[in-house]
Amino acid sequence: MSRPVIGISTYQDPARWGVWEMPAVLLPAAYPRLVRAAGGLAVLLPPDDAADAARETVAALDGLVIAGGADVEPARYGAAPDPRTGPPARERDAWELALIGAAIEQRIPLLGICRGMQLLNVARGGTLHQHLDDHTGGPGVFGRHPVTPVPGTAYADAVPETAVVPAYHHQAVDRLGAGLTASAHAPDGTVEALELPGHESLVLGVQWHPEMGEDTRVMTALVEAARRGSRTPGAGAPADVAVAVS
Numbered sequence: 001m002s003r004p005v006i007g008i009s010t011y012q013d014p015a016r017w018g019v020w021e022m023p024a025v026l027l028p029a030a031y032p033r034l035v036r037a038a039g040g041l042a043v044l045l046p047p048d049d050a051a052d053a054a055r056e057t058v059a060a061l062d063g064l065v066i067a068g069g070a071d072v073e074p075a076r077y078g079a080a081p082d083p084r085t086g087p088p089a090r091e092r093d094a095w096e097l098a099l100i101g102a103a104i105e106q107r108i109p110l111l112g113i114c115r116g117m118q119l120l121n122v123a124r125g126g127t128l129h130q131h132l133d134d135h136t137g138g139p140g141v142f143g144r145h146p147v148t149p150v151p152g153t154a155y156a157d158a159v160p161e162t163a164v165v166p167a168y169h170h171q172a173v174d175r176l177g178a179g180l181t182a183s184a185h186a187p188d189g190t191v192e193a194l195e196l197p198g199h200e201s202l203v204l205g206v207q208w209h210p211e212m213g214e215d216t217r218v219m220t221a222l223v224e225a226a227r228r229g230s231r232t233p234g235a236g237a238p239a240d241v242a243v244a245v246s
Contacts, residue, residue: 004062004226006040008032009099011069011092012047030211031067038219040226047095056100063109063226066096066116068209071171074130077122083128083171097123108202109145109225111218114169117194117205132190135169142166142212145191153183154202155193158221165208172207
């Protein structure tokens with residue numbers, strides 16, 4: 001059986017290699033490694049600026065991952081920026097929100113990681129805490145903390161026990177977006193996973209970084225959902241499932 005095609009969002013940043021220094025489309029290599037380890041075929045999605053491009057891109061996929069990264073601009077959820085919030089990434093926000101909307105509309109499995117989970121919440125009208133302490137291991141170092149699933153959720157189906165996860169974030173979900181429910185928590189009560197129950201497709205978000213650990217179960221849930229809903233790329237027909245992570 002062919003591997004499901006899993007698209008992963010990327011972003012544009014200045015980069016330097018050899019004698020060159022210019023804007024480049026970037027993504028940490030751990031993301032496609034995790035997709036491959038879970039049985040998927042990873043493809044990287046360069047940013048675009050059109051909603052039609054997002055719909056066309058998603059129609060060519062079996063599953064979608066929205067990667068972690070920069071803070072979501074507070075204006076997206078009607079808030080003034082906290083001094084500790086990072087600079088806006090407006091083009092990335094617009095592109096990834098369009099991808100999320102297209103995946104939900106087309107019922108394509110979607111996984112949002114860290115920022116991806118936060119964007120999913122904002123896409124559904126939710127808000128974010130702009131700063132939390134103690135959810136990193138220090139600048140440039142991933143922390144680790146336990147995450148406990150909520151029984152009866154899709155996340156609990158994939159990871160039924162409390163698991164220690166790699167985390168690096170200073171923002172998190174505050175008010176849940178329309179239709180979303182929390183499906184895992186950190187010891188301090190932070191929402192660590194959320195999903196959209198009752199939707200025709202599975203929509204899941206996780207706040208930590210599964211690509212930085214050894215546990216493939218979250219990504220495997222996405223890949224298996226994509227396999228069940230696999231269709232001819234580009235056909236535009238809806239698949240059965242969708243998943244997201246921040």
